Amino acid sequence: MYNGYTGKILNVDMTNSRRWVEKLNENWVRNYIGGEGFGAIYLAKNLHSNIDPLSEENKLLFICGPLTGTKAPCSGRTVVMFKSPLTGTICAVNAGGTWAPQLRRSGYDMLVIHGRAKTPTFLSVSDENILFHSAEKIWGKDTLITEESIRKEINALLTEIASIGIAGEKLVRFAAIMMGNDHAAERGGGGTVMGSKNLKAIAVYGPAAQTPLHNADRFGIAVKKAIQELYDEPFVREEMMKFGTPSFFDAMNGPGKGQVVDQGRLLNLIYTAKGWDEQGIPTKGKLEEQGLTQIASKMFN
Incomplete structure (x- = not known):
């Protein structure tokens, strides 16, 4: 195979x-x-x-x-x-x-x-x-x-x-x-x-290592190039990385029809629903709620 x-x-x-x-x-x-x-x-x-x-x-x-x-x-x-x-x-x-x-x-x-x-x-x-x-x-x-x-x-x-x-x-x-x-x-x-x-x-849950590659070095070079090309795209860097799928709402709404959503407000709603702060970082209470007490202690103490 x-x-x-x-x-x-x-x-x-x-x-x-x-x-x-x-x-x-x-x-x-x-x-x-x-x-x-x-x-x-x-x-x-x-x-x-x-x-x-x-x-x-x-x-x-x-x-x-x-x-x-x-x-x-x-x-x-x-x-x-x-x-x-x-x-x-x-x-x-x-x-x-x-x-x-x-x-x-x-x-x-x-x-x-x-x-x-x-x-x-x-x-x-x-x-x-x-x-x-x-x-x-x-x-x-x-x-x-x-x-x-x-x-x-x-x-x-x-x-x-x-x-x-x-x-x-x-x-x-x-x-x-x-x-x-x-x-x-x-x-x-x-x-x-x-x-x-x-x-x-x-x-x-798979305990095995990463997928075996034919040429790991050449693959690593290609991955770095692909990541850089994605990051160089303003749409990816400024919208997709922040908002995910909702980034496409404006395009789906058609040119000249205005924004479908206020993306800043949407982001705040998402953070609040997840129990994150305004920077998108999980709060101490949220981490403790998920049973991650040790991580919460290291992050906030």
Whole structure:
């Protein structure tokens, strides 16, 4: 298998609490590269066109790209694919954060969820340790409480978690999958598909080192060049790095139509909601609330 890939697809059958690993087809690597390419060919071969998106026959895919787990900019995104309960067509969405790098470091290029659990369940994945846990106590909770509860239960503070809230549980057809507090695979109802499978969350932690590279030195040079080129763009430096996706609101609103949002006010609202100060730094109280007392002491004492 080529560098940058693990060569393995993890399959999880929620109906029978079963998991198995299959080899990644090397032709897919050459012809479809990764991410949406892998998802498209997999669903084309394994999903019947006339299925109900909320049936247990639907597949839910979480997919890495060839740069996932490296230092390349923007390479931490997770691609999620499924048949959409909102549109009835194949849907591909992606979310930021570091969930996909943890999946790659656990040894997998793609995770495929099959079937439907009999009761609310969450999964934990770490290398070959794939476990099914009861989610009865967190069913009906929002994603913030869900993440905190799961980290305490499995005793893994560094794990990354993809989860759904109440909308996904109730099968609202545009429910999102949240990856951490800040990142959402939001379009098409991926959270709805998770809810239909009685799957509350997937916790992933990969203890392995970074993705192996063919030529680490040349790759490092290319990464530095790409980062500098991004930073040299005023839009990236002055808007994207501060506001993220809302930076595109002005462009989507069309030329000459004025601003959609007051970005300064939006930033203040985001900081306040997160429990950060006006500089975007977590407050001592927020850190202590998250169980990070030692870090809070070092930062503020």
